[in-house]
Amino acid sequence: MDARTHELYVDRAMRNIGKTGVRWWVIAAALTACVAVGAYAWVYQLQRGLGVTGLNQKVSWGFYIINCVFFIGISYGGAITSAILRLTNAKWRAPITRLAEGLAVVALLVGAVYPLVDLGRPDRFLNLFAYAQVGSPVTWDWVAISTYLVASIVFFYLPLIPDLAVCRDVFGSGVRGLRGWSYRVLSLGWRGTPGQERLLLRGIGIMAVLIIPLAVSVHSVLAWLFAVTVRGGWHSTIFAPLFVLAAMLSGVATVILVIAGFRAAYGLQQFITQKHFRYLSYLLLALGSGYIYFMVSEYLTEGYVLEESTGPVLEALFVGSYAPAFWTFALGGLLLPLVLVALPGRYPIARACVASVLVIGGMWLKRFLIVVPGMAEPLMPWDWGIYQPTWVEIAITVGSVAAIPLGLMIMFFFFPVMSVHEMEEVEGVSEPAPVAAGRPVPALAGGGDA
Amino acid sequence: MLDKVSRRHVLAGLGTGAMAAGFVPIAFEAAGASHPTTTSAPQKDRQWAMVIDMRKCDGCKKCTVACQETHHLPANFEWIKVFQVKDKQGREYFMPRPCFQCENAPCLRVCPVAATYRAKDGVVLVDQDRCIGCRMCMAACPYGARYFNYVDPPVPDKPYAKPTPEFPVSQQKGTVGKCMFCVHYTDGGKLPACVEACNMLALYIGDLVEDVATNGVETVRLSQFLRENDAFRYREELNTGPRVYYIAGHGQDLGY
Numbered sequence: 274m275d276a277r278t279h280e281l282y283v284d285r286a287m288r289n290i291g292k293t294g295v296r297w298w299v300i301a302a303a304l305t306a307c308v309a310v311g312a313y314a315w316v317y318q319l320q321r322g323l324g325v326t327g328l329n330q331k332v333s334w335g336f337y338i339i340n341c342v343f344f345i346g347i348s349y350g351g352a353i354t355s356a357i358l359r360l361t362n363a364k365w366r367a368p369i370t371r372l373a374e375g376l377a378v379v380a381l382l383v384g385a386v387y388p389l390v391d392l393g394r395p396d397r398f399l400n401l402f403a404y405a406q407v408g409s410p411v412t413w414d415w416v417a418i419s420t421y422l423v424a425s426i427v428f429f430y431l432p433l434i435p436d437l438a439v440c441r442d443v444f445g446s447g448v449r450g451l452r453g454w455s456y457r458v459l460s461l462g463w464r465g466t467p468g469q470e471r472l473l474l475r476g477i478g479i480m481a482v483l484i485i486p487l488a489v490s491v492h493s494v495l496a497w498l499f500a501v502t503v504r505g506g507w508h509s510t511i512f513a514p515l516f517v518l519a520a521m522l523s524g525v526a527t528v529i530l531v532i533a534g535f536r537a538a539y540g541l542q543q544f545i546t547q548k549h550f551r552y553l554s555y556l557l558l559a560l561g562s563g564y565i566y567f568m569v570s571e572y573l574t575e576g577y578v579l580e581e582s583t584g585p586v587l588e589a590l591f592v593g594s595y596a597p598a599f600w601t602f603a604l605g606g607l608l609l610p611l612v613l614v615a616l617p618g619r620y621p622i623a624r625a626c627v628a629s630v631l632v633i634g635g636m637w638l639k640r641f642l643i644v645v646p647g648m649a650e651p652l653m654p655w656d657w658g659i660y661q662p663t664w665v666e667i668a669i670t671v672g673s674v675a676a677i678p679l680g681l682m683i684m685f686f687f688f689p690v691m692s693v694h695e696m697e698e699v700e701g702v703s704e705p706a707p708v709a710a711g712r713p714v715p716a717l718a719g720g721g722d723a
Numbered sequence: 724m725l726d727k728v729s730r731r732h733v734l735a736g737l738g739t740g741a742m743a744a745g746f747v748p749i750a751f752e753a754a755g756a757s758h759p760t761t762t763s764a765p766q767k768d769r770q771w772a773m774v775i776d777m778r779k780c781d782g783c784k785k786c787t788v789a790c791q792e793t794h795h796l797p798a799n800f801e802w803i804k805v806f807q808v809k810d811k812q813g814r815e816y817f818m819p820r821p822c823f824q825c826e827n828a829p830c831l832r833v834c835p836v837a838a839t840y841r842a843k844d845g846v847v848l849v850d851q852d853r854c855i856g857c858r859m860c861m862a863a864c865p866y867g868a869r870y871f872n873y874v875d876p877p878v879p880d881k882p883y884a885k886p887t888p889e890f891p892v893s894q895q896k897g898t899v900g901k902c903m904f905c906v907h908y909t910d911g912g913k914l915p916a917c918v919e920a921c922n923m924l925a926l927y928i929g930d931l932v933e934d935v936a937t938n939g940v941e942t943v944r945l946s947q948f949l950r951e952n953d954a955f956r957y958r959e960e961l962n963t964g965p966r967v968y969y970i971a972g973h974g975q976d977l978g979y
Contacts, residue, residue, distance in 0.1 A: 393856015
């Protein structure tokens with residue numbers, strides 16, 4: 274690794290740290306406004322109770338549970354993308370692991386708030402610990418989510434340590450106050466000695482292995498929240514793997530959008546290249562195909578028998594009142610995006626991004642189509658429920674969606690957007706890609722050997 | 724035609740005519756975590772059950788109204804809900820649905836804080852001082868018997884002493900409530916509000932231990948009554964073990 278390449282990595286990964294421009298502020302202000310409206314809606318709900326929502330006696334779970342599953346799923350995709358790429362030693366991962374791991378943390382922080390938003394008595398939240406019942410899926414949930422939260426923060430933090438040391442050294446005394454102090458303290462005296470490198474490598478390896486079962490367990494217990502009931506469309510043995518796959522699918526799609534966003538905004542075109550989008554598109558394609566397979570397996574086995582409780586739900590999904598939403602999801606949110614990324618041709622990045630938007634929207638819709646018809650279906654076989662979310666639920670949802678890019682922007686205001694250390698470690702990242710005219714392309718000859 | 728006061732106290736004499744042999748109640752697990760229990764005098768062992776004779780029900784919903792008045796519930800809280808059912812042959816009948824007090828209660832299993840528990844007399848109660856309002860129990864209940872207090876419940880003119888799981892009046896906002904067979908009445912030898920209100924005498928409260936049931940006028944030997952009238956439990960195949968038995972025969976489709 275020659276000094277010039279190192280300089281380039283440091284420059285590109287860190288030039289946005291502590292810097293804001295007009296564009297940064299405009300975007301941050303818009304996102305903050307959305308988050309503020311959501312926060313206001315939550316306060317409004319805290320003061321008045323869940324009566325301000327569209328939830329009712331029949332459909333007692335709605336947007337909040339959907340969003341909880343949705344955001345934790347996205348987090349999972351971020352973590353698993355990074356973990357799998359690390360474990361398979363995919364060298365192209367280096368410029369995107371930081372963004373994926375950061376997304377895992379931010380999305381999880383947002384998703385983990387939702388169970389609280391959904392509680393009728395959030396003031397009694399501590400009862401969950403004081404009277405914890407091992408047999409309750411809700412207990413499984415908070416145990417799994419909090420374990421995974423700690424793990425995903427560690428998973429984000431460990432590879433960050435050498436970069437924090439770089440921050441410490443690069444910014445030196447130029448950064449005062451909390452930020453400078455954080456770099457010094459959090460870098461744990463990293464000097465890059467062989468002993469430190471060995472320890473770190475082992476730590477990251479352990480976390481990359483650990484995070485997979487942890488993330489699988491989180492999404493499995495979220496699925497069991499539904500699957501352990503007798504409701505039609507919920508009581509399904511395939512639910513846990515289906516949820517895990519759905520999480521990975523929506524998560525990888527979000528990773529694609531996040532790296533596209535930061536690539537454009539931070540000028541990372543020469544590191545995050547078409548190749549990354551192509552590979553992630555393959556991942557999206559594989560996961561999406563798997564999801565279709567699981568879904569067909571679920572609907573075929575249930576639809577063939579048409580039990581008393583599942584029959585009405587399937588009918589509502591395929592031809593009934595939920596059919597427009599279902600077919601929008603199946604065709605527009607699953608099939609179309611997979612076709613988009615599967616076909617060879619021009620504009621791979623644009624196609625990957627469009628497909629990702631469709632997949633993310635589709636997966637939210639799918640969670641809606643799991644939660645709401647399962648709730649609304651007639652258990653006593655003669656009354657369907659209806660669910661019409663109010664502005665409170667919509668505002669909180671919009672606020673939480675905005676919180677993800679905002680959280681990432683703040684995160685990468687403090688931390689390097691790419692892992693300098695990792696890019697130096699891993700060969701092959703330095704293949705320069707053609708970038709837009711007017712942007713200097715420094716030579717990267719000899720890069721790659723550490 | 725019916726004297727309310729005398730009906731109300733019928734239950735106190737329950738059991739005098741019960742036979743020793745016959746119906747053997749299923750074994751019940753003990754109540755879970757420590758919870759406040761009823762404070763009344765030493766009680767006989769009871770295992771409350773209900774029989775609903777759908778041949779008699781005319782769908783007047785007096786049971787629902789009486790329940791709502793007793794427990795000061797809003798109009799959409801139908802702890803005993805009367806469904807108007809139209810069968811495949813186009814005939815209509817009425818099916819009142821209280822909480823089934825399941826022996827293998829799905830709602831009880833899923834509660835993360837043991838706010839829902841089974842009392843010694845087999846009735847599933849909710850400790851609204853502990854409930855966190857996650858509504859997992861509502862997702863788990865196959866019968867939609869549970870109701871969440873989204874808004875402030877109506878306050879009685881003369882507020883009662885502190886609400887208990889046996890007499891949760893007033894209901895607490897942000898928590899879940901449901902029918903508990905009016906154990907605040909039955910423990911004192913009175914009929915549940917719905918049973919007493921039923922002019923058609925379609926509702927029976929009974930005790931599996933002493934094997935008797937009464938609608939306030941007629942007292943029957945429970946096991947014999949169920950057997951002779953081909954009583955069934957709603958969705959038996961779910962294996963929840965409801966403590967509520969239905970007697971069909973009001974013209975509904977029995978599947979043949």
